[in-house]
Amino acid sequence: MGFSCWPGSSSKRSEERTSKNISRKNKKNDISSNKSKPHVQTQASSDESKVSAYESVRKEEVAKDDQLSVDVKKLNLDDEMSKDGKASKRAQTFTFDELTAATGNFQSDCFLGSGGFGKVYKGFLEKTNQAVAIKQLDRNGLQGIKEFVVEVSILSMMEHPNLVQLIGFCTEGDQRLLVYEYMPLGSLENHLYDLPPGQKPLDWNTRMKIAAGAAKGLEYLHVKLDPPIIYRDLKCSNILLGEGYHPKLSDFGLAKVGPSGDKTHVSTRVMGTYGYCAPDYAMTGQLTFKSDIYSFGVVLLELITGRKAIDNTRERGEQNLVAWARPMFRDRKNFSRMVDPLLQGQYPVRGLYQALAIAAMCVQEEPNMRPAVSDVVMALNYLASQKYDSSSPVHSSRKSMPSSAMNMDDDEKPVSEYELDRR
Numbered sequence: 001m002g003f004s005c006w007p008g009s010s011s012k013r014s015e016e017r018t019s020k021n022i023s024r025k026n027k028k029n030d031i032s033s034n035k036s037k038p039h040v041q042t043q044a045s046s047d048e049s050k051v052s053a054y055e056s057v058r059k060e061e062v063a064k065d066d067q068l069s070v071d072v073k074k075l076n077l078d079d080e081m082s083k084d085g086k087a088s089k090r091a092q093t094f095t096f097d098e099l100t101a102a103t104g105n106f107q108s109d110c111f112l113g114s115g116g117f118g119k120v121y122k123g124f125l126e127k128t129n130q131a132v133a134i135k136q137l138d139r140n141g142l143q144g145i146k147e148f149v150v151e152v153s154i155l156s157m158m159e160h161p162n163l164v165q166l167i168g169f170c171t172e173g174d175q176r177l178l179v180y181e182y183m184p185l186g187s188l189e190n191h192l193y194d195l196p197p198g199q200k201p202l203d204w205n206t207r208m209k210i211a212a213g214a215a216k217g218l219e220y221l222h223v224k225l226d227p228p229i230i231y232r233d234l235k236c237s238n239i240l241l242g243e244g245y246h247p248k249l250s251d252f253g254l255a256k257v258g259p260s261g262d263k264t265h266v267s268t269r270v271m272g273t274y275g276y277c278a279p280d281y282a283m284t285g286q287l288t289f290k291s292d293i294y295s296f297g298v299v300l301l302e303l304i305t306g307r308k309a310i311d312n313t314r315e316r317g318e319q320n321l322v323a324w325a326r327p328m329f330r331d332r333k334n335f336s337r338m339v340d341p342l343l344q345g346q347y348p349v350r351g352l353y354q355a356l357a358i359a360a361m362c363v364q365e366e367p368n369m370r371p372a373v374s375d376v377v378m379a380l381n382y383l384a385s386q387k388y389d390s391s392s393p394v395h396s397s398r399k400s401m402p403s404s405a406m407n408m409d410d411d412e413k414p415v416s417e418y419e420l421d422r423r
């Protein structure tokens with residue numbers, strides 16, 4: 001009898017997909033040790049990577065150190081996981097045999113795709129009757145053991161409906177695997193671009209719901225965790241979708257503990273993904289919460305326009321989404337030309353203006369001008385609550401955006417004049 005990694009289904013998604021993360025190569029992160037409450041501690045703080053980012057930006061080449069040579073045992077991963085009551089309860093350890101069984105020996109039918117970390121397989125844990133996604137670290141790949149440790153440490157102490165749940169890990173011999181909850185609808189990227197025939201594009205309401213949920217996940221990292229965390233890898237491929245297009249952020253291997261005390265930034269080697277990386281961070285290596293806000297703005301622009309953050313198949317001047325959008329923000333006559341043609345005009349005009357206003361604020365060049373995440377959440381919650389109904393003559397309510405979040409109720413204003421309350 002053939003093995004099926006998913007009871008009742010054996011569909012294979014994106015088998016031929018390869019990593020699109022241009023910016024990852026031999027990188028080195030800080031390591032976070034886990035604590036019993038949502039609390040993170042940094043042990044080391046140097047990063048190395050090749051980066052990227054914004055048109056004129058320097059490229060940061062990585063240094064030397066081969067991360068795969070780091071002895072994971074020295075990091076006391078297993079010990080810490082088991083010493084800590086809460087973390088150990090939430091992140092189980094698996095044997096390699098268990099994960100081999102869950103994926104039918106990592107058979108190709110279970111292959112979901114691959115990224116900088118390695119290959120990802122769909123699996124099924126008989127013991128708990130649970131579908132999972134299993135990421136196997138490619139020891140010759142672009143990411144290393146420290147990222148594995150950061151991922152385990154950070155994810156096992158976090159719990160939020162908009163963050164993907166880490167179920168466990170395997171560190172047997174030289175194998176390094178991560179076991180996550182399975183997200184049946186895959187990544188947001190799969191639903192925005194290169195849709196296979198027959199796949200319906202996301203409608204406006206779903207796009208706003210995804211944006212609001214992703215913002216809530218980011219708010220948890222920035223505001224609710226102690227100390228807060230800068231995500232550093234916000235992009236469409238890292239927003240995974242559950243039933244009903246419920247979004248969750250995934251991939252915390254690049255996450256970094258935010259600045260403490262009076263400090264406004266953390267100094268790091270620049271890392272991230274081309275097209276999503278804030279220009280200020282790319283230029284200076286100074287990482288702030290506003291770097292994530294910029295990346296969020298790029299994702300929101302992708303949701304609205306259906307254009308990729310970087311698209312080399314487009315003509316010059318349109319390849320970098322932010323560079324293309326910025327001049328368009330100045331005149332609202334352009335707005336209807338910015339919206340994803342796949343929406344076929346099925347969007348609320350007012351909602352479009354407001355969504356573009358939020359995106360425009362997030363991708364501002366000057367980091368201090370970008371809104372705080374809580375303001376973004378409030379504004380997007382509002383937009384997501386304004387359901388668009390194409391059959392209704394009045395497509396959106398005339399209720400104004402909550403004044404504590406945004407002052408965006410004047411239809412005559414160009415986007416650049418919309419203001420956020422800044423904290």
Ligand SMILES: Nc1ncnc2c1ncn2[C@@H]1O[C@H](COP(=O)(O)OP(=O)(O)OP(=O)(O)O)[C@@H](O)[C@H]1O
Binds near residue numbers: 017021114118184
């Ligand atoms: N928990 C999950 N449930 C379902 N599919 C997943 C899960 N995690 C990852 N995938 C799928 O596996 C594929 C590879 O994901 P992965 O995160 O390794 O790469 P990526 O996001 O494309 O790049 P990066 O390495 O920059 O994160 C993607 O298609 C993603 O949709």
Ligand SMILES: [Mg+2]
Binds near residue numbers: 115250251
């Ligand atoms: Mg990913």
